[in-house]
Amino acid sequence: xxxxxxxxxxxxxxxxxxxxxxxxxxxxxxxxxxxxxxxxxxxxxxxxxxxxxxxxxxxxxxxxxxxxxxxxxxxxxxxxxxxxxxxxxxxxxxxxxxxxxxxxxxxxxxxxxxxxxxxxxxxxxxxxxxxxxxxxxxxxxxxxxxxxxxxxxxxxxxxxxxxxxxxxxxxxxxxxxxxxxxxxxxxxxxxxxxxxxxxxxxxxxxxxxxxxxxxxxxxxxxxxxxxxxxxxxxxxxxxxxxxxxxxxxxxxxxxxxxxxxxxxxxxxxxxxxxxxxxxxxxxxxxxxxxxxxxxxxxxxxxxxxxxxxxxxxxxxxxxxxxxxxxxxxxxxxxxxxxxxxxxxxxxxxxxxxxxxxxxxxxxxxxxxxxxxxxxxxxxxxxxxxxxxxxxxxxxxxxxxxxxxxx
Numbered sequence: 284x285x286x287x288x289x290x291x292x293x294x295x296x297x298x299x300x301x302x303x304x305x306x307x308x309x310x311x312x313x314x315x316x317x318x319x320x321x322x323x324x325x326x327x328x329x330x331x332x333x334x335x336x337x338x339x340x341x342x343x344x345x346x347x348x349x350x351x352x353x354x355x356x357x358x359x360x361x362x363x364x365x366x367x368x369x370x371x372x373x374x375x376x377x378x379x380x381x382x383x384x385x386x387x388x389x390x391x392x393x394x395x396x397x398x399x400x401x402x403x404x405x406x407x408x409x410x411x412x413x414x415x416x417x418x419x420x421x422x423x424x425x426x427x428x429x430x431x432x433x434x435x436x437x438x439x440x441x442x443x444x445x446x447x448x449x450x451x452x453x454x455x456x457x458x459x460x461x462x463x464x465x466x467x468x469x470x471x472x473x474x475x476x477x478x479x480x481x482x483x484x485x486x487x488x489x490x491x492x493x494x495x496x497x498x499x500x501x502x503x504x505x506x507x508x509x510x511x512x513x514x515x516x517x518x519x520x521x522x523x524x525x526x527x528x529x530x531x532x533x534x535x536x537x538x539x540x541x542x543x544x545x546x547x548x549x550x551x552x553x554x555x556x557x558x559x560x561x562x563x564x565x566x567x568x569x570x571x572x573x574x575x576x577x578x579x580x581x582x583x584x585x586x587x588x589x590x591x592x593x594x595x596x597x598x599x600x601x602x603x604x605x606x607x608x609x610x611x612x613x614x615x616x617x618x619x620x621x622x623x624x625x626x627x628x629x630x631x632x633x634x635x636x637x638x639x640x641x642x643x644x645x646x647x648x649x650x651x652x653x654x655x656x657x658x659x660x661x662x663x664x665x666x667x668x669x670x671x672x673x674x675x676x677x678x679x680x681x682x683x684x685x686x687x688x689x
Contacts, residue, residue: 286581286665289577289665289666290666292317292318292319292573293316293317293318294321295316296315296666300636300638301633301636303634303635303636304636305636306636306671307638307664307671308637308638308663308667308671309638309639309660309662310507310662310663310664310667311484311507311615311660311662312640312662313507313512314506314507314508314509315509316510317573319569319572320509320510320511320567320569320570322569323566324511324565324566327349327561327565328562331345331565332562333561334346334558335347335561336350337534337535346565349565349568350559350561350565351366353564353565353568354366354551356571356572357369357516357571360491360575361493361518362491362493362494363493364493364494367524367549367550368519368520368521368524368551369517369518369551370516370517370555371514371515371551371555371564372514373513373515374504374515375406375481375502375503375504375516376515377515378500378515378516378517379406379479381530381554382479382502382527383410383411383414384530385529386448386477386527387413387417387418387420388528389526389527389528390447391420391447391448392419393418394420394421394445395420395421395445396420396421396423396445396447397411397450398422398446399411399422399423399424399425399449400425400426400427400433400438400452400462401425401426401427401652402431402451402457402462402646402649403450403451403481403646403648404456404481404483404644405645405647406481407450407451407479407502408648411450423441423446424648425437425438425451426652427458427649430608430609431455431458431460431606431607431609432607432610433451433460434463435466438451438467439470442470442471442476446476447476448476448478448479449471449476449477449478449479450480451464451478451479451480452481452483453481453482453483453484453485453486453489454484454485454613454615455484455609455615455649456484456615456644456645456646457606457617457650457658457660458606458617459607459609459613459614459617460612460613461609461613465497478498478499479498479500479501479502480498480500480502482501482503483502483503483504483507484507485613486503486507486508487508487509487614487664488614489579489583489613490579490580490583493518499520499523500517500518500519500520500523501517501518502517502518503515503516503518505567508567508570509570509573509664509665510563510567510569511562511563511566511570512563513563514560514563517554521550524550524553524554529553529556530554530556532556533557534556534557534558535548535557535559536548536556536557589614589667589668589669589672590614590663592672593661593663594616596673597616597618597676597679600676600679601688602683603618603619603620604618604619604620604621606618606619606653606658614663614664615660615661615662616661616662617644617658617659617660618659619655619658620679620682620683621688623682623686623688624657625641625657625658625659626657627682627686628659628682629659631681631682631685632678632679635677636674637675637678639659639660639661639662639675640659640662641657641658641659641660642657643656643658644658644660
């Protein structure tokens with residue numbers, strides 16, 4: 284499928300950055316938004332706004348129906364078994380915090396272990412770290428190999444009788460490594476251990492099937508899926524949502540409140556306390572339609588071809604070092620240029636309208652393991668082209684020239 288004209292659907296690409304065409308290579312951070320999503324957000328606020336689940340007037344009923352229609356669309360997109368397994372949150376960070384807090388509260392005790400990997404984003408480490416103090420829980424790290432991969436064997440070596448939950452990223456936002464989530468889940472379940480997957484980098488770039496993956500929890504960041512900010516999704520198997528306590532208390536998540544007792548709302552409302560992000564949820568349905576309209580298989584093919592092209596181009600560029608060489612790679616390339624700080628690289632590239640990220644990408648543990656404080660990262664979206672990669676390479680050469688590098 285030819286995706287060459289896809290930029291026309293994104294208003295931001297009509298904008299000039301420093302009088303240059305925008306080359307946006309920061310989609311692992313946050314993707315740009317198609318006009319259909321922007322228009323739906325504006326339309327809801329302009330013509331349809333109301334809170335959900337609170338009133339019986341026309342606007343409230345319509346808003347509630349649209350809100351729940353998005354839940355069903357997400358369920359179908361993820362091939363979840365039940366729509367009640369879809370919980371809307373403020374973001375993937377809150378989704379993971381929800382699980383860490385409630386699972387930790389109910390099931391973890393002193394000496395229990397949480398197994399994560401050295402690839403994890405801080406959002407899949409810090410929430411579990413809190414349990415070190417409150418519950419005296421231990422955190423174990425599955426180690427990367429020389430290619431920046433996490434193998435099934437590296438997970439297996441860290442599992443013991445104290446392992447109570449395994450929490451892994453689907454795709455590393457630094458090395459791009461795609462983890463064998465299904466196989467890790469099978470291994471974990473054979474030992475009675477639940478699995479949480481940080482799907483922030485997986486959801487925009489992979490075909491997802493929750494019943495096939497069989498993980499217990501899957502966290503999604505909607506703003507990385509061409510959707511609005513301030514919205515995330517937690518997929519969780521019904522059994523866990525029934526067993527775990529509520530994460531927050533307030534309106535919307537209760538069934539009955541008395542002076543001496545409280546009963547909680549049915550799923551998934553039990554986990555959606557307070558005023559929800561109605562407009563963002565409604566607009567996210569357009570994000571799903573956008574992805575489905577292109578076809579996730581076509582997106583995967585396009586991004587894989589582009590990633591291979593980018594790796595080939597950058598490998599031929601002297602002084603550029605690509606971080607990691609995983610067997611299966613997602614849509615992110617982290618790199619360094621000898622003698623130039625990543626922040627200087629990003630600043631100079633920005634002069635040419637090339638937007639990349641520089642820093643530790645919220646993965647300080649991984650960078651420490653690699654012996655680096657920071658890297659530069661170019662990450663792809665459906666709107667990127669080979670011409671974007673060529674401009675990235677030209678701007679890198681400009682950067683090297685400024686620093687007298689060959």
